[in-house]
Amino acid sequence: MPGRKRTYLMMMGVCLTLFVLAGTVVRLFSTTLALVMFAVALVIPPLAVIIANRGGGRDE
Numbered sequence: 001m002p003g004r005k006r007t008y009l010m011m012m013g014v015c016l017t018l019f020v021l022a023g024t025v026v027r028l029f030s031t032t033l034a035l036v037m038f039a040v041a042l043v044i045p046p047l048a049v050i051i052a053n054r055g056g057g058r059d060e
Contacts (some may be wrong), residue, residue: 004054027037
């Protein structure tokens with residue numbers, strides 16, 4: 001379980017970082033890049049949940 005938690009937290013950290021950077025810094029230079037970053041950040045949470053809840057592996 002600790003490995004899956006760590007992966008989940010890292011993915012959510014990346015998601016949060018993308019949102020914050022896209023909304024505060026990147027949008028000042030490139031709106032298109034900021035929108036792409038938002039889109040990628042929107043996809044990460046469902047993937048993080050799927051990865052955290054998958055069965056099998058060495059954690060169990």
